Amino acid sequence: MPNEIKIAPSILSADFARLGSELADITSADLVHFDVMDGHFVPNLTFGLDVLRAVKAATSLPVDAHLMISNPDEMVEKYLDAGADIVSFHYEATAHAHRLVSLIHERGAVASVALNPATPVYALEPIIDDLDMVLVMTVNPGFAGQRFIESSTRKLRRLRRMCDEHGVNPMIEVDGGLSAQNASEVTRAGANVIVAGSAVFGASDRAAAIADIRRSALVGASKTC
Numbered sequence: 001m002p003n004e005i006k007i008a009p010s011i012l013s014a015d016f017a018r019l020g021s022e023l024a025d026i027t028s029a030d031l032v033h034f035d036v037m038d039g040h041f042v043p044n045l046t047f048g049l050d051v052l053r054a055v056k057a058a059t060s061l062p063v064d065a066h067l068m069i070s071n072p073d074e075m076v077e078k079y080l081d082a083g084a085d086i087v088s089f090h091y092e093a094t095a096h097a098h099r100l101v102s103l104i105h106e107r108g109a110v111a112s113v114a115l116n117p118a119t120p121v122y123a124l125e126p127i128i129d130d131l132d133m134v135l136v137m138t139v140n141p142g143f144a145g146q147r148f149i150e151s152s153t154r155k156l157r158r159l160r161r162m163c164d165e166h167g168v169n170p171m172i173e174v175d176g177g178l179s180a181q182n183a184s185e186v187t188r189a190g191a192n193v194i195v196a197g198s199a200v201f202g203a204s205d206r207a208a209a210i211a212d213i214r215r216s217a218l219v220g221a222s223k224t225c
């Protein structure tokens, strides 16, 4: 049976001066991907809590907060307070991943850990049973519009295998360089949540772009191997 697919446009590629109407353009998506960068964990700075509150007020889609920040231990709770529905913090940024996952669960939100391209999937083995989602970065985090790292598909297969061995089925989100051209490749390897920044907001018809990515992703999901 094909996996359920979710499409998560990243508003990092939206026009920030017109964020309300940009959000109105992506109502056919499943999630709003919200990229928080702190200029320290990654060499770029984006938006934070106030913008998250504004986005929550302007959309009825769940907000998927991707925290590319050095201090998730201090900040996760604040993003939960601001209304994040899904919180992904980076494995590389904390010594207390299990504690943060428990905190996110206590607050009734969806707990996810993000992995940089150089972080192996086995880093998550001790906590994989507790995760609702794993975010596999398919570019080095920091910027939209980068090229998909091809070896990511091998990593996704390895992650799927690890989940199967544990008898768990977290959502697997992929982020970076994704489009209708390669969505089928990543869903075939086991991903089921597709983040797309430039492929959605760079298109004049955002609904058509989302539909194209979804179509491609479903083709891959039907051939999962």
Ligand code: DX5
Pocket (backbone or CB within 6 Å): 010, 012, 013, 033, 035, 066, 139, 140, 141, 142, 143, 144, 145, 146, 175, 176, 177, 178, 195, 196, 197, 198, 199
């Ligand atoms: C990169 C961000 C991504 C980015 C994706 O650090 O985490 O979410 O916005 O943008 P595209 O789809 O253009 O690679």
Ligand code: ZN
Pocket (backbone or CB within 6 Å): 010, 033, 034, 035, 066, 175, 195
């Ligand atoms: Zn992201």
